[in-house]
Amino acid sequence: MDVESRLKDLPAWRREGEEIRRTVEAPDFPAAIxxxxxxxxxxxxxxxxxxxxxxxxxxxxxxxxxxxxGLTELDFTLAAVIDAIAAEHGA
Incomplete structure (x- = not known):
C-alpha cells in the first residue's frame, strides 16, 4: 500500500511509523465527547x-x-469517517 499517496486524500492525518495520527480541536468539552x-x-x-x-x-x-x-485500507477508511464526524461537529 502506498501510504503517502493515501494520505493525500486525508490532509489532516500524518504518518508516524506504522500509524496514522490526527489531532481534532472541538469547540468545547461536550462537543469533544x-x-x-x-x-x-x-x-x-x-x-x-x-x-x-x-x-x-x-x-x-x-x-x-x-x-x-501496520497500516491497512481499514485505517484509511476509518480516518475518512473520523474526518466527516469532526466536520459535522464543528471541529
Whole structure:
C-alpha cells in the first residue's frame, strides 16, 4: 500500500511509523465527547478501533491495524469517517 499517496486524500492525518495520527480541536468539552461517541459507534460498525486521547477539547487519534502489523485500507477508511464526524461537529 502506498501510504503517502493515501494520505493525500486525508490532509489532516500524518504518518508516524506504522500509524496514522490526527489531532481534532472541538469547540468545547461536550462537543469533544460527542465526537468520541460518534467515532465509537462507527468504529464498532467497522470492528476497527482507534486509540483516542482526550485532553479537554483536544482529541489525539491514532490508527493502525494491530493484527496486520501496520497500516491497512481499514485505517484509511476509518480516518475518512473520523474526518466527516469532526466536520459535522464543528471541529
Amino acid at each position: 460527542r465526537i468520541v461517541d460518534a467515532i465509537a459507534v462507527k468504529a464498532e460498525e467497522l470492528n476497527h478501533h482507534p486509540d483516542i486521547d482526550i485532553r479537554w477539547r483536544t482529541l489525539h487519534l491514532a490508527l493502525t491495524t494491530h493484527d496486520q502489523g
